[in-house]
Amino acid sequence: MEQNKDRILNDRESAILNAIIYEYIVTGKPVGSRSFVQKYSFSLSPATMRNIMYDLEKLDYLMQPHTSSGRVPTDKGYRYYVDSLLSSYDFNTEHHFDEKVLARELQLDKIFDSVAKMLSTVSSYAGIMLSPRPDFTVLKFIELIQLENSEVLMISITRTGMILTKKVTLSERVTQDDLFLCSRFLTTELGGYSIEEIKDTIFLKLRTEKSSNDRKDVALDIAQLALNESNDSAISIEGIENLLRIPEMVEADRLNSLLNIIEEKNILRGLLESQLNSEGVRILIGDEIGNPSITGCSIVSSSYKIGNRPVGALGVFGPTRMDYEKILPLVDYTGKAVSGLLTKLSK
C-alpha cells in the first residue's frame, strides 16, 4: 500500500502519537508497545499498537534507535506534538503573574540577567534573554563626562532605565564646562526620541536649524560619534549548569552542541533577533534551529514589546526532549510580563 508521508492522522493516531511523545518526554526511554498500552489503559492489544506505531514510523513521526527497540519521536513528531499544544493553549488567559514582582526585585539594569536567571530556575533548563535593541529605546537623559586627554564618556539613560555608556575620542579637547552645556542641550533636544529616530531625522533637523546654543555643533558631533555604531543587544544565558545535569546532554558528542552554544553566543543572538519581527511564542525543534553544530536541542522563545513594537526576545534553551507543556506557558507569560513592565516604565 502506497503511503503518503503527509497524509493527515486520524483521531486515534493523533491521540496515540501525542501520548507516545508525552511518555517519552517524561521517561526518556524508547516507548514500546506492550508497556505503553498497559500504562495508558488503551483498550488495544500490543499487536494493534505495534501496527499503529509502524504506520507512524512510516509517516516519519517516530523512529527506532535500532531494530527491535521501542519508538522515539523524530523532530517531525515533536513538531506535531508542539503544534497540538499550541493549538489548545489559550494565549489570552490572564496570568496573575504580577509584573510588579519583576519590577520590585530587579535593579533597573540587572533586569535582563535576572529574567534569564528566573527562566532557568523555573524551567530547569537554560534561560536566555536578549536585551532590547538600543536603537528602539527612547532616550531620557544624556550626560557627558570628561575623561583623560580628549576622551569623553557619554552616558545615556533610556526611559526604561537602561544605562548606555560609550566612550568617544574627540579631535580637540573640550572643557568640562562646555561638556556641561552640551549635556543640557542633548538632553533637551534628544530626550523623548528613540535612537533610531535621532539617527534618521533629528540629527539632520538640528544641524540645519539655527540654535541659540553655540555649543550645538560640538554636542552633535559627540552624540553622533557615540550613537553612530549601533550598540549590539546584549545577550545573557543563565543556567548552563542545569543542562549539565541532564544525562543526554552530557553524552559524548552532544556535549559539543552545548559548548558551541556557550562559546558562540552569537548563534543564539541571531536566532533570537530573527524573531523580532514577529510576535508571541515560537518553538524551534532540533534541526529547525538550522545550525548543524547544534543537535538534539530546542528553543522556546518569545519576543517582548515596548508598546506595540517588539524590541527584544527571551526564552528557554534545552534538550529536544523538553517539557514543552510547562515551558510554553512559562515563556509566554514571562514575555508578557516583561512587555508590560517595559511598556509601563517607558511612559
Place this chain on the structure above:
Amino acid sequence: MEQNKDRILNDRESAILNAIIYEYIVTGKPVGSRSFVQKYSFSLSPATMRNIMYDLEKLDYLMQPHTSSGRVPTDKGYRYYVDSLLSSYDFNTEHHFDEKVLARELQLDKIFDSVAKMLSTVSSYAGIMLSPRPDFTVLKFIELIQLENSEVLMISITRTGMILTKKVTLSERVTQDDLFLCSRFLTTELGGYSIEEIKDTIFLKLRTEKSSNDRKDVALDIAQLALNESNDSAISIEGIENLLRIPEMVEADRLNSLLNIIEEKNILRGLLESQLNSEGVRILIGDEIGNPSITGCSIVSSSYKIGNRPVGALGVFGPTRMDYEKILPLVDYTGKAVSGLLTKLSK
C-alpha cells in the same frame, strides 16, 4: 626504620619527585618506574626508582590509585612541586606585556569580563576576576536623576572609569532642578575621595560644616542612602567550557565540583576576597581550597592593586593536575598589568 613524614628530601629525591609530577601533569597517567627511568634517561634501574618512589609515597608526596599501579601526586606532592616553581620563578622579570593592549581593547567597564576571558583563553582553564571593592575606589563624578515617583538614580563614576548605579527611594519628591544642584554639590564635595573615606569621615564633616548650598542635606541624604550598603564586588567567571573539555573534570562526581562552582559564585568570591590583604600570587591546591564540595581543583590567583593598595583579585581555576609552570607567570603578569593600568587611570 622509622620514617619522619616531614623529613627534608635530598637532592636526588627532590629532582625525581618534581620530574614525576611534571610527567603526570603532562600525561595524566600514573607514573610507573620502568617507563619513567627510560623516558627521562635516569642512570638508575627501575628497581631503584621503585625504592625511591616507595619512600616518596611513605612521605605522602605520592600515592597509588590502587596497589600495583604507578604513582600519582598527592596534594602535598603538588604543593612541593609548586613551591619549587615559586622559588625559582623570578617575580621581578620585566614582562613586556603591554598594558596598553589592555587599555585599548577594553571598554572601561568591560575590563573585568575581558580580563577573565583573556585568562581563560590563554590558560585553557577558567578565568576568574573579582572587580575592585567599590569601597576602595575613588569617586570622580556624581549625577542624580529623577525616576518615577520619589525614586532617584545615583550614577557615580570612579577615577578608574567604573560606573556604579544605585536606585534610592526618598520619602518626598525632589525636583529635577534640586537634584541638579545636589549633583554638583556631591561631585564637588565627594569627588577625589574613596567611598570608604566618604563613609568614615567626609559625611560627618559635611554634616557639621556650614554650607552655602541649601540643598546640602537632601544631597547628603541621597548619597548616604546610595552608598550605605556596600556594593559587593562583582565576580566574573569565564571559560567554564574549557573545563568541560577536560575528561577528568567531567567524570561522574567531579562534575559536581564544577556545578557547585558555577552555581555558588560566592565560594569563589570568598576565596578571592580572602586574598585582598596579601600581595602577589597565591596557589591553592586541592583540599587547600578548604571546601569539601570542591575536589580535584586548584586555583592560581593574584591580587591587583591601585597604587599600593590591593583592591581586587584575578586568577585561573582548573584541575589539580594543572600546568602550573605556564599558569603561574600568566597570572603573575596579568595581575601586574591590571595593577599598572588601574593605577595609571586613577591618577
Place this chain on the structure above:
DNA sequence: ATTAGCACTCATAATAATCGAGTGCTAATA
C-alpha cells in the same frame, strides 16, 4: 647502595553467555 630476578596484583580490554523488552509476521477471530 644498587640491581637482577621473580611472583604477585589488578585495571583494562576482549570474548562469550544470558536476559528481556521489544519487534515483524502469520493465521485465527470478531
Place this chain on the structure above:
DNA sequence: TATTAGCACTCGATTATTATGAGTGCTAAT
C-alpha cells in the same frame, strides 16, 4: 476489514570469564 494471539527473531544491556601487561614488593646477589 480491523483486531488479536502466537511465535520466532533481534539486539542492547548486563554479567561472567578470560587474557594481557604495566606495574608492584621483596629477596638475594653484586
